[in-house]
Amino acid sequence: MPLLGGARPPIAALLALLLAVAGATALVLGDRDRAGTDTAVLGSQQRVAEDGALSLRASLDESVTDLQRAAALFAGPEPVAADTALDKLGKVYNKWRGTAVIDPVDGTLLAARGENIPLAPLLKDVKGATGAGNAGKDGKSAGPGELTAPAPQLVRLRSGETRMLVTAPLRGGDRPRLLVASGTLNVPGISTGENRSLLVVDSAGTVLASDGPPVARTSWAKQAARTAASNFTRTPEPGGHPGASGHLMARTGGGDSGDRRTAVGYAAAGRAPGENSPAGGLGLSVITSVKVTGDPAAVRTQAFGLVAAGVLLVLALVVTWVLMRTVQRPLLQLYLESRRLGRGELDRPVRRFRGREPARIGAALESLRRQSLGERPTRTGRARGGFGTRGTVIVCGVLLLAWAAPLLLLLNRAGGSVTVPKQLVEDQRRRTDTAADRVRKALNEGWADVASVAQIVGAGTKGTKNDKDAGSGDAKDAAKDTAADRTVLETTLREHPRYRAVYVLDGDGKVVARAGASPRHPAGRKPYPDSVAQLNTSGKEPAVAAYAAVPDGNGRTVVGEYDPQFLVSMVTRPGLGQVWLVDKKHRVIAADRQHGFRAFSKLPGGHLDSLAAKARKDSDGKAVLHRSARSASLAAAAPFTGGGAVKGLEWQVVSEQPTSWLKLPEYTAERHTMLAGLLGVTAAVACLGWLHIIVIRPLRSLADKAEALAAGDRKTVLFPQHHDEVGAVVRNLELIRQRLARPSGRN
Template sequence: MVANKAGIEPVESGFPGGLRAPLAVVGAALCLLVAWCVIQLPAAARSGGALAVAQSQELLVNDLARATADSIGDVAGDLSTASALYTVHPDPTPAGTLAAITRGTPQALGLALVQRGVGTLLAGTGEPVPVESLPNKDIDRITVALVRDQSGATVVLTAAPLTGTDWLILVTTGLKIPAHTLSGQPAEALLLTTVDGQVVKSRGAFDPKYQPMVTAASANSTAVGSIVGDAGKGPVVDGARTTPIAVYAPILTGDPARPLGLNLVLVGSAPSQGTAQTPVETAWVTAVLAAAVLASLALLGFGFVVPLRRLRAEALGGHRRRKYRLREAAVVSAALRDEILPVKRGWISARLFVVLAVAPLLLCSAAVGVIAGEAVPNVPDLVVQGERGLAEVTAGALRDQMSASLSDLRTFATRATGDVASLKPALANLMAQNKRYRSVYVTDANGAVQVDAGRAPLRTIERPPGGSGLHQQNTAGRIPVLYASTPLPDRSHVLIGELDVTRLSSILRRSAGNGKLVDSGLRTLASADGYRAFDVLSDQALRQSVTDALGGVGRPGTDQIDGQWYVVAAATVTGSPSTDPLRWTVVLEQPLTTLPLPDNVVRRYALFAALAVGAAGLLLLGWYHLCFVRPLRRLAAAAVNLEQGDLKTVIYPERLNEIGTLSQCLDDARRQRTATTAPVPLLV
């Protein structure tokens, strides 16, 4: 007996309500994903070479650009401090005023004192200052601009109003590129360029053939980036043609930082092609994903969708009876025909079958994710050497900051005469203009503070060191006490500036990964990440890197630290008489997985594919379980009750799909059996 004798017309919703909808939607998405893997994974594996090298140099060039901006900003700080000291002992004559300012600005090429508002020259010294190039002669704060002097050279013009007067101080300084070792490939030259591509300062051999790339790089004055030229158009290196590259970063000055109109551009060459050999085999990943997708879709299609649609056709009377492996389908089929349900082996529940059908997707997702996550990328030597360059630049920036702090104090001391208490406004100005200090103060010969500015001193009261220099007072405690000191002209007082460790840490944060500043005892003084002061480096790779750097031999390389692979490089904070005795070292550790390498691109793509496959598997599992498996299991339970004689419970369709149609057919079968078993009324 089949239910369609009553003429049931199935009422089923359209897409996406049917059994085939999940396969159509998720299956199409998975097929597109496999196609994407076929195209993108091999392309990513071959995307190394020039692009990877250029991107790996962007942090280095940005660090060099910031160091250049710091040197320009130091001039503004020196000028502000000199102006503040002038107010302590003012000179009414322009010549005397200019002489006092000159002693406080040792970097100046030329100085001029002009009338504010009109620009009339009152006094000048050194090289002629292009007063006419100052765009606004009625300024009320320090400004920095890029101008040309009388010889046509590009110089930096810094202007500041002189407190208590209607005069302006103008200072011209030259442009300089921070020291950095150019060791051939990839770097050949470092250039300072204007926005129109004109080279105003260079270091290294600049080949004019790079000029079009330099012009294009100079046009972008707000962001860091790189340009890769035509493959094979660079010089021949080790018998192979290379690709020219240009990496650029803007020079930003002021607070907030604004473009000065200069860019730092690194030009050089890099290998034209990357290697297709990666730790994550792209063909293997694609094959595994494709096999998992095919297996799951085939199991769901032929093992779940097709049997249930055949059962629906059977219930409607349009299909001959078949045998079913799904237990719920067999129960419903027997109930529709009013047959005794035999107990057979080999049946499987719909819930378990759907889980097993989706399992290949989930297992594939887990396997690819684990393998890609644990893969160690191949790091070209050029990238490792670039990390050493980054450590050198970071160490140089710290050296310049600390040397500048001592230079500030020495300049300040040249004008700090008379009553010590009268220096407080000038000390406050020194603090305001130089963020490198946490406090600045004057002590007596025994180290007791006489006048101060900034936060409370951390330095323990003790007799100050003789002469000028940089010092580290403690090797234990909550905060490292690092300071610069210089005696005042009266020789009975000492000027001390405590360095702000947070400021030193901000310089370390410019570099990727985790940078640390350590002393000669391998104790941490500052760090880019959270740290405890004076924690001793515990990892052998970091200790060896610092030891090599202190010994004069920097050996950057890759090492495993706490189960993760890093590029490790170290550089000493040396190069000036004030910092050499400290024997401080910068050590950088950057995870290999964060480097701009083709291996990492492949790894990220593989992880994305694994995540997408896993999400698709869960979507299929949830869709089929909620919309079909659960209603089917309840329908099978109703069929069992029906076979056991329950003819009163109405079987309602839960959803307007194939399972809903089966519910209608089974309820129609229940009504027919109720009619045949009802007692016939007696006729009187």
């Protein structure tokens, strides 16, 4: 008996794998009723909610950090008057409904602007934070350095509106003061419609803000809020949502009717472990819901899958039978014949074999049997017993590949005629609009930060810059002011990663103080008016800067140049496809990290240019389903709206996402079909390649050695390479060679 190995394992493995592939084909190509389109729409709602959560958290965090940085800029040896601080704050930022300065020790209101701020819950936390240690025995404050501002908190007004209270210590002088601002908790900047609702809820599911049509039932909102408030466990994609998010299909009318379903997406506006987000501890979540009308289409592939599986099953049985008849059985018979001759049983002739290599080896064994009986060795031509074993394996491989290749390359192709729900096109527009709003707000916030720096820089310029007869003392004061300005600029650059450089220009455009990289303001050009300006239209890197004039500064202007990577981070949104930030002539200023960009290049497609031109003309976001012969894509363009410092830029955000990236039923069927074909190719190549390497090649080599031995070669020692059927035949041939090589020539 031959040892385990040889032809049996690869043939058995091939049969088992092909049967498994046939079963998997019938399984994965089954119909998926009410699943395909729902999955794509639900996934899109989850992405919309994630965009909203990131936008909400970024907006709240920016409000907190803006107030803290503004308060830090007022710090100095001499206290800034409370009214002066609020007036300067109001000139730069208009995001807060009300501002105030209070004495945290006794709760005295020192100054206020805007609406009345509910201070009662805040003062309770402030007293708990400051404690008795802030006042000495003489009743005086122990110093503002010991004052700790409480974390941001939400306050519910009697009118039902929700306010976020933000605090920051206002340092300076010998008595602590607290700067307080209240802001409206608004829903994120996602456009809604007659079918979409947007909610901001707390961890208990209480609706704090909403937009769109009213929601009839909120039980699913509470369920989504509880899920979104769970622990953060996943690593975010670049620019993606770091925490809990998901989707669900809510039924608002009961029953199975397709017109009573609501697709819900939710995402927590919290912070990941180790992430610094002041607003992340508020326990807020964003929930978006959209009505789903009609039953989702399902691609019918069950019959196709059963037919494909049946064909593969027949091919598996045929290929296995052929390999057993042409490879495995001849090998076993050759082993038995060679063992008989090796034992000296020479009375029966060697049987004839079919197949080229078995026939050659059988003819050589018959010649060796006759030589053992006393005949002289004679050189004869090769025996031609028919088709070779290598050819048999190739034919079997071709048969299996003929089944797998069409599945992998041709069948069930979705092409460009795939059915795409209108909801996905609308979601592409909404997400692009949200991205544009996010970039616009970030640029405006950057300008506001620069404007706040200009307020501080301007404080040291009054009374000296306009005095033409200033003497040496004034020159020294000016030098001190420049050094102080540089310190403010360095602090601003360190605390604002959005800038690559911050500097001060005089009225002629000359840099008088700077921090960071080399300024790229055009040489010889006067400063731009208060705005965000595009400094170049060509080159390797786009230059964008925020300009804010110094009050009473004799033309001096503070400039903050944005880091190009900051713009890239603003437009990087997972699940939105390729995203570009373009200027008014459709030149690329930034693009998402995944695809990269070449500065000031054109958009990759005439349809995108046309879409951007139409969106600019109508001043509204546009989206289309662009089809070509072999593919389709969702394209959207959204211009900057809402004004602010970026009003003159006329920039847009353009996005395009191939529909093949969506979880639509046609593409699911295509991927499953390709998977079945790939599995078939893998099984055929692996097992037939295994058979060729382990059996076929040694068998062909064995045929050459057997014919050489029959022709009279008695010096070449034969030894097996593997302990299998071929190796057993080689060992028997070596016994025959040793017997024939003895002087007597016979037993």
